[in-house]
Amino acid sequence: MTILGRERWPIWEEAYESIEILQDIFSEESDDRTHTAVLKIYKDYIDNVFSAIDKGKKIIYGNFAVPGTLMRGFDTEKIFWYQLEALPVIQSLVGEPGVWNAKLADAAEASGIAPEICSVDRIAHGSYVEGIVPMPDVGFYLTTPCDSQTCLVNNMVALTKKPTIVLDMPYSAEPEQIRYVARQFREVIAFLEDALSVEFDFDRLRRACEIYNEMIEMVADWAELRRIIPASQPCETLSIMAAVVTVFSGHQNGVDYAQATLQEHKEFIEKGYKAVEGDEVRAIWYGDPFWSDLNFYNWLEKECKVTVPMDMFGFFNAQYLIDSTTEEGMLEGIAYNALRNFPMTKQLLGSAEDYLSDYRTLCKLYQADFGIIPGHLGCTHAWGMSGLVREESERLNIPLLEFEFDMLDPRINPRDNVEILIKNYVDDIVVPLKNSW
Amino acid sequence: MLTCSIVENAFSKEPSHGDKLKLAKGVEIMKKILDRIRKFEKERFMDSRQDVEDMKPFLAGISQDENSFLHDAKSSGKKIIGYFCSYMPLELFHAAGVVPYRIRGIPGRDIGPGTTYLSSRICTFCRNVLTLAIEGDFFFLDGLVGCNTCDQVRRTCQNWIIKKPPEFTDFIHTPRVYRKGNVMHYADQILHLKDNLEGWLGKKIHDDDLRDACATYNRARNVLRQLSDLRKGESPSISGAEMITLGIAYHQMPVDSFIAAAEDLLEKRRASPRSTGQTRVILCGSLLDEPEYVSFIEAQEFDVVAEPICFGQRSYWDDVDLYQDPLTAIAERSLTHFPCARIGDSFPARWERTYRIYKDYHAEGIIFQRLKFCQLWGVDVHNMSPHCYEHDIPLLQLEREYGFISTGQLKTRLQAFKELIKDRNDSMP
Numbered sequence: 001m002t003i004l005g006r007e008r009w010p011i012w013e014e015a016y017e018s019i020e021i022l023q024d025i026f027s028e029e030s031d032d033r034t035h036t037a038v039l040k041i042y043k044d045y046i047d048n049v050f051s052a053i054d055k056g057k058k059i060i061y062g063n064f065a066v067p068g069t070l071m072r073g074f075d076t077e078k079i080f081w082y083q084l085e086a087l088p089v090i091q092s093l094v095g096e097p098g099v100w101n102a103k104l105a106d107a108a109e110a111s112g113i114a115p116e117i118c119s120v121d122r123i124a125h126g127s128y129v130e131g132i133v134p135m136p137d138v139g140f141y142l143t144t145p146c147d148s149q150t151c152l153v154n155n156m157v158a159l160t161k162k163p164t165i166v167l168d169m170p171y172s173a174e175p176e177q178i179r180y181v182a183r184q185f186r187e188v189i190a191f192l193e194d195a196l197s198v199e200f201d202f203d204r205l206r207r208a209c210e211i212y213n214e215m216i217e218m219v220a221d222w223a224e225l226r227r228i229i230p231a232s233q234p235c236e237t238l239s240i241m242a243a244v245v246t247v248f249s250g251h252q253n254g255v256d257y258a259q260a261t262l263q264e265h266k267e268f269i270e271k272g273y274k275a276v277e278g279d280e281v282r283a284i285w286y287g288d289p290f291w292s293d294l295n296f297y298n299w300l301e302k303e304c305k306v307t308v309p310m311d312m313f314g315f316f317n318a319q320y321l322i323d324s325t326t327e328e329g330m331l332e333g334i335a336y337n338a339l340r341n342f343p344m345t346k347q348l349l350g351s352a353e354d355y356l357s358d359y360r361t362l363c364k365l366y367q368a369d370f371g372i373i374p375g376h377l378g379c380t381h382a383w384g385m386s387g388l389v390r391e392e393s394e395r396l397n398i399p400l401l402e403f404e405f406d407m408l409d410p411r412i413n414p415r416d417n418v419e420i421l422i423k424n425y426v427d428d429i430v431v432p433l434k435n436s437w
Numbered sequence: 438m439l440t441c442s443i444v445e446n447a448f449s450k451e452p453s454h455g456d457k458l459k460l461a462k463g464v465e466i467m468k469k470i471l472d473r474i475r476k477f478e479k480e481r482f483m484d485s486r487q488d489v490e491d492m493k494p495f496l497a498g499i500s501q502d503e504n505s506f507l508h509d510a511k512s513s514g515k516k517i518i519g520y521f522c523s524y525m526p527l528e529l530f531h532a533a534g535v536v537p538y539r540i541r542g543i544p545g546r547d548i549g550p551g552t553t554y555l556s557s558r559i560c561t562f563c564r565n566v567l568t569l570a571i572e573g574d575f576f577f578l579d580g581l582v583g584c585n586t587c588d589q590v591r592r593t594c595q596n597w598i599i600k601k602p603p604e605f606t607d608f609i610h611t612p613r614v615y616r617k618g619n620v621m622h623y624a625d626q627i628l629h630l631k632d633n634l635e636g637w638l639g640k641k642i643h644d645d646d647l648r649d650a651c652a653t654y655n656r657a658r659n660v661l662r663q664l665s666d667l668r669k670g671e672s673p674s675i676s677g678a679e680m681i682t683l684g685i686a687y688h689q690m691p692v693d694s695f696i697a698a699a700e701d702l703l704e705k706r707r708a709s710p711r712s713t714g715q716t717r718v719i720l721c722g723s724l725l726d727e728p729e730y731v732s733f734i735e736a737q738e739f740d741v742v743a744e745p746i747c748f749g750q751r752s753y754w755d756d757v758d759l760y761q762d763p764l765t766a767i768a769e770r771s772l773t774h775f776p777c778a779r780i781g782d783s784f785p786a787r788w789e790r791t792y793r794i795y796k797d798y799h800a801e802g803i804i805f806q807r808l809k810f811c812q813l814w815g816v817d818v819h820n821m822s823p824h825c826y827e828h829d830i831p832l833l834q835l836e837r838e839y840g841f842i843s844t845g846q847l848k849t850r851l852q853a854f855k856e857l858i859k860d861r862n863d864s865m866p
Contacts, residue, residue: 381591
């Protein structure tokens with residue numbers, strides 16, 4: 001297997017091969033726009049990684065919260081922004097997480113990383129230690145969304161010994177904090193211009209902001225459609241949306257995916273498709289997606305009659321469109337979105353009330369029959385809300401299921417175990433309660 | 438049997454009044470046993486030095502249940518504010534006329550309620566503290582100021598404020614990066630806190646009050662540095678366990694009382710150098726506020742000659758610049774002091790200072806300890822290891838839970854580490 005005509009690191013080649021196989025499968029199903037679109041953009045992304053290496057572009061390391069839209073202000077012919085979590089996520093979605101993720105997480109632990117660190121960050125670290133990712137010229141990181149990410153940043157600063165800039169992301173998103181982040185964006189621009197001898201162009205940024213707005217409006221329309229009962233589009237789509245929006249914000253691929261997903265959803269509604277045969281049970285998935293095995297969501301719908309109309313990662317809001325008329329408007333708009341319209345950061349970085357109010361909103365908007373807190377092991381700021389969210393759920397009179405798992409490492413709590421937990425909970429608690437209403 | 442019958446009853450019906458009384462009595466007995474263990478641990482590490490008298494004010498200052506300093510402060514009408522982190526502006530609290538009290542748990546206490554709210558995936562320090570908060574042990578606090586120290590402490594504060602809010606609560610954002618712009622932002626945050634404190638207390642906090650407070654805290658930090666420096670020579674006249682006790686007392690006593698007692702101690706200890714000939718180590722890593730733990734290490738024939746942790750040198754190594762605008766100077770000192778792992782790109786600076794301390798204090802090894810589930814300190818050993826290897830520094834990593842219990846396993850590991858250092862020293866030309 002080659003990528004762009006050359007042999008590459010096996011993990012990338014395997015993922016690439018999987019994408020090509022899946023593309024063959026899904027190309028025969030004409031109405032499956034979502035899979036077709038996501039596979040295309042993953043393939044493009046891998047092509048871009050190796051094209052950047054082949055062309056000798058300057059590589060910027062970043063963590064996943066770095067706003068893609070901001071990075072589009074640089075000339076992408078000269079630089080490539082590599083998200084450290086890209087490989088673990090792509091690998092999980094199309095590869096064999098039980099093999100590669102496990103191996104890379106173990107490599108990180110063997111090098112001295114504590115096992116309590118989020119697996120996303122351990123796997124990203126393991127990828128660097130194993131030398132299977134492009135090497136950076138500079139680093140640009142944010143201190144969000146969690147402590148594990150700060151650990152990864154500290155590691156990368158120590159390991160790469162490359163010029164680095166780290167942005168401080170505040171706890172709340174008051175106007176003062178937005179301006180604070182926007183000012184730091186200016187520092188980043190100056191730093192990268194200087195370190196890489198490239199120019200930042202605000203006209204390019206303007207175009208990226210317009211693309212971002214276009215994407216986020218479509219995502220919001222799609223989120224609105226997901227409120228309709230019965231659910232028509234499979235919930236697997238939900239878990240992919242976050243991965244796409246975070247990597248491709250401000251990029252045409254993001255718009256293409258959002259458009260395909262929205263279009264597919266509209267068509268499914270028109271055709272009267274139902275995600276679940278018979279009466280559906282609606283759950284709010286309030287935490288990290290089941291990325292180590294997306295087929296899990298299909299099981300959920302088929303065997304359990306449970307549909308997930310919305311989750312924490314897919315809940316984007318169109319009220320935070322970026323004002324692209326001025327430089328400050330753009331920077332502050334990107335800052336606002338980074339703080340309040342970004343998976344995890346929005347719910348987990350700030351106050352307890354932010355977390356609880358989103359849970360309330362999702363349960364009400366999407367008419368949840370029950371809530372699921374998938375307790376990703378390394379997600380301490382979500383674990384720290386365990387008791388309060390249970391109390392909130394009681395107030396809402398919505399049963400809540402909480403369990404431990406790992407979103408990327410299937411060894412922690414295998415899918416079979418999770419399935420039994422959910423099936424029993426739905427059969428014994430949720431359905432009887434729902435029938436009694 | 439007592440517990441079993443209560444549990445059975447709990448499943449079958451509401452516990453009876455008698456059961457509740459039995460349970461309360463059981464808890465009381467447990468408390469007494471724990472108090473006895475704690476007292477024994479304190480006496481043991483102090484007795485070994487025959488310095489109980491010198492340390493009495495500080496032991497009183499860190500006592501969770503007999504803190505006469507806090508009692509006196511309350512009696513004189515002063516308010517007490519709890520806080521968590523070495524990045525907090527203590528000088529502002531002092532200038533406002535309130536006593537800052539750094540939150541500690543009670544090691545060994547049952548942490549059920551804290552675990553209920555925070556889950557078992559959060560560190561035992563946070564669970565311990567939240568338990569105490571929920572059960573009313575922090576009744577003496579008039580206020581609580583939280584900050585985003587780490588995700589776990591942030592959530593602990595938020596749970597506390599929701600479940601059992603004291604009279605005054607505030608939460609400030611403490612930057613996790615150091616650049617000029619971050620300092621100005623933090624100064625603004627402190628200014629907001631100052632405004633809120635003024636509103637609560639009904640009085641203005643003037644710049645002169647702030648300058649005086651900065652000078653006072655600089656003086657406290659200076660005496661701590663001098664006490665710590667007593668360990669630089671061959672004959673350390675103060676132990677690591679005592680220095681940790683002082684570090685805690687600095688955070689929990691009214692600072693003026695602390696300075697008076699610490700200066701007195703410095704005078705006495707200067708006059709009484711002693712030689713132990715034990716293996717010299719420095720103690721790094723996450724939060725550690727249990728002198729018993731350090732005492733146990735020293736009981737294995739180590740001298741802990743420095744402890745760059747947040748109750749140790751990280752707190753008192755740097756001063757506030759008295760010639761700047763006070764709020765900016767406090768913010769600057771907070772963000773530039775010996776960095777915690779919570780700072781985003783801090784490892785190079787942390788290692789540079791740690792290594793300097795290692796050399797200055799003539800240490801022979803580094804013990805790195807970390808609370809289980811503490812993520813921020815979960816990667817520092819990975820980053821330290823190559824440096825230790827390069828400089829031929831023996832490194833021991835210990836994981837622990839809050840609430841020290843001396844164990845054979847820990848003893849064995851410490852003794853093995855001592856052997857390793859001895860072999861290394863013997864093989865050196």
